Amino acid sequence: MEVNTENTVRQFLYGGEPIAKQFPALHQSVYGKPLVYFDNAATTQKPFSVIHAISDYYNTINSNIHRGVHYLSQKATDAYEVSRKAVASFINARNSSEVIFTKGTTDGINLIADVYGAYALKEGDSVIISAMEHHSNIVPWQLMCDKHGAQLKVIPMNEDGELLMDEFANLLDERVKIVAVGYVSNTLGTINPVKEIIEMAHANGTPVLIDAAQAVQHLSIDVQDLDCDFLAFSGHKMYGPTGIGILYGKEEWLEKLPPYQGGGDMIKTVTFTGTEYNELPFKYEAGTPHIDGAISLKAAVDFINETGIGEIAAFENGLLHYVTSLVNEIPGIEIIGRAKAKTSALSLSVKGVHPYDVGVLLDKMGIAVRTGHHCTQPVMDFYCIPGTVRLSLAVYNTADEIDYFISSLKRAINMLV
Amino acid sequence: MTINEKQDELIEEFEYLTDWVDKYEQIIQIGKELPLINEEFKQDKFLIKGCQSKVWLYPEFKDGRIYFTADSDAIISKGLVSLIVRVLSGFPPEDIRDADLYFIDRIGLKEHLSPTRSNGLVSMVKQIKLYAIAYSSAMAGKNFE
Numbered sequence: 001m002e003v004n005t006e007n008t009v010r011q012f013l014y015g016g017e018p019i020a021k022q023f024p025a026l027h028q029s030v031y032g033k034p035l036v037y038f039d040n041a042a043t044t045q046k047p048f049s050v051i052h053a054i055s056d057y058y059n060t061i062n063s064n065i066h067r068g069v070h071y072l073s074q075k076a077t078d079a080y081e082v083s084r085k086a087v088a089s090f091i092n093a094r095n096s097s098e099v100i101f102t103k104g105t106t107d108g109i110n111l112i113a114d115v116y117g118a119y120a121l122k123e124g125d126s127v128i129i130s131a132m133e134h135h136s137n138i139v140p141w142q143l144m145c146d147k148h149g150a151q152l153k154v155i156p157m158n159e160d161g162e163l164l165m166d167e168f169a170n171l172l173d174e175r176v177k178i179v180a181v182g183y184v185s186n187t188l189g190t191i192n193p194v195k196e197i198i199e200m201a202h203a204n205g206t207p208v209l210i211d212a213a214q215a216v217q218h219l220s221i222d223v224q225d226l227d228c229d230f231l232a233f234s235g236h237k238m239y240g241p242t243g244i245g246i247l248y249g250k251e252e253w254l255e256k257l258p259p260y261q262g263g264g265d266m267i268k269t270v271t272f273t274g275t276e277y278n279e280l281p282f283k284y285e286a287g288t289p290h291i292d293g294a295i296s297l298k299a300a301v302d303f304i305n306e307t308g309i310g311e312i313a314a315f316e317n318g319l320l321h322y323v324t325s326l327v328n329e330i331p332g333i334e335i336i337g338r339a340k341a342k343t344s345a346l347s348l349s350v351k352g353v354h355p356y357d358v359g360v361l362l363d364k365m366g367i368a369v370r371t372g373h374h375c376t377q378p379v380m381d382f383y384c385i386p387g388t389v390r391l392s393l394a395v396y397n398t399a400d401e402i403d404y405f406i407s408s409l410k411r412a413i414n415m416l417v
Numbered sequence: 418m419t420i421n422e423k424q425d426e427l428i429e430e431f432e433y434l435t436d437w438v439d440k441y442e443q444i445i446q447i448g449k450e451l452p453l454i455n456e457e458f459k460q461d462k463f464l465i466k467g468c469q470s471k472v473w474l475y476p477e478f479k480d481g482r483i484y485f486t487a488d489s490d491a492i493i494s495k496g497l498v499s500l501i502v503r504v505l506s507g508f509p510p511e512d513i514r515d516a517d518l519y520f521i522d523r524i525g526l527k528e529h530l531s532p533t534r535s536n537g538l539v540s541m542v543k544q545i546k547l548y549a550i551a552y553s554s555a556m557a558g559k560n561f562e
Contacts, residue, residue, distance in 0.1 A: 356494065371469065
């Protein structure tokens with residue numbers, strides 16, 4: 001990946017400020033303090049280009065897609081399909097028919113769990129996930145395992161929050177029918193060795209789903225290079241609108257797996273005796289989709305492409321190192337998740353202090369962080385803590401904001417200890 | 418003191434605190450005066466549901482009045498529950514049941530009363546009111562016997 005070093009250095013020195021100008025919601029006061037937004041792993045703010053794309057759609061071409069012969073419907077259909085192509089190119093899919101619009105990561109994982117479960121899972125089979133999965137990459141598989149009498153197996157991790165790859169190797173056997181792992185942990189920030197996981201699973205004849213919800217906005221993703229069978233992510237965590245997501249699936253899989261939801265758009269012909277399903281990707285897009293979301297997702301992809309994913313990664317890593325080094329100097333704070341490969345998220349545990357208390361006080365100082373279990377209760381159980389305070393970064397954050405965070409954090413701890 | 422006099426006293430204590438962080442500092446201070454629940458009652462059945470942290474609330478019914486003790490593993494939740502305990506503890510169930518808790522709005526915590534907020538103030542009020550309703554109905558039932 002080529003990175004423009006000069007840009008990164010300039011951006012780091014002067015902060016993400018020029019970029020922040022493109023994000024209107026960042027420029028406001030909360031409780032009389034300037035907003036500092038560090039809850040980006042939950043959702044990012046949106047640039048003007050995305051916001052305008054949504055209003056432009058309703059101002060000019062709002063219409064139902066695919067079935068209309070009239071002008072507006074064709075315009076809307078074109079914009080929807082152009083966006084699909086932009087996403088396909090963003091993740092380097094072979095073909096845009098491998099890109100399915102969904103409601104989000106959760107929806108994509110549920111789709112695959114459902115149809116792949118029906119296709120492949122039998123009693124005595126197993127599904128492998130990891131110890132650091134988000135609930136949305138645990139529960140759909142639990143439901144499928146229960147339904148088909150299969151067993152859920154978990155790749156364990158070490159204290160630093162890194163997966164134990166030897167244990168993974170031991171778990172792989174002929175009864176493992178699918179492996180589903182997160183690319184980046186939303187709680188720990190760990191970047192998992194997904195390429196290695198995919199290689200090992202494939203050597204075992206097992207397909208792999210990658211939950212890329214916390215990866216697409218921070219890392220360059222190439223589905224052909226990864227060779228993953230399925231990959232799911234959300235629009236709203238990558239500067240795009242809420243309620244739209246992407247499921248990538250290799251064509252060979254999507255062709256042979258059964259349909260998910262039935263309805264309009266996913267059919268070719270329907271009679272009361274039977275239905276012929278539509279071709280990809282429409283087979284998996286039943287009903288009127290989130291048209292404005294899909295169209296404005298392209299604006300988010302364009303934003304990332306124009307900023308440069310390499311520059312984004314380098315800049316965010318700089319900020320992460322900076323905040324990590326400052327937090328390390330505060331006594332009584334433990335960083336939860338010390339993996340060697342990390343991105344964008346920093347989870348903290350303050351000795352003797354409930355994360356909720358820290359979150360409330362930071363909020364009153366204008367800082368948005370997340371507290372709690374971050375939808376990863378097994379991770380909290382692993383570390384025997386009720387939750388963490390999590391700061392998560394985006395491209396518009398600045399080193400100044402981190403300085404303010406550190407002084408606010410110290411003030412909050414003084415009030416609580 | 419009546420419930421309303423206790424509310425007015427709290428309003429006065431918060432009156433000059435305009436910065437939110439100062440308000441929370443005060444809430445933390447008030448939490449330190451909370452009559453603590455006996456350790457043996459820190460059981461799941463005395464947990465208030467709907468809080469991000471653990472908040473236990475124990476009612477004791479004595480001489481026609483309900484006395485509350487509580488605790489939390491989070492300091493701010495402890496402060497929040499102690500505001501309500503300070504206002505409502507030691508009164509007859511009917512008074513607690515019928516109390517209009519206007520102090521919450523007046524000290525600026527009304528935003529916390531929305532049921533979708535995660536801090537559980539609304540769950541704390543609900544739980545106390547439910548205990549009051551339960552004891553007042555039980556007492557009314559007794560009078561019929």
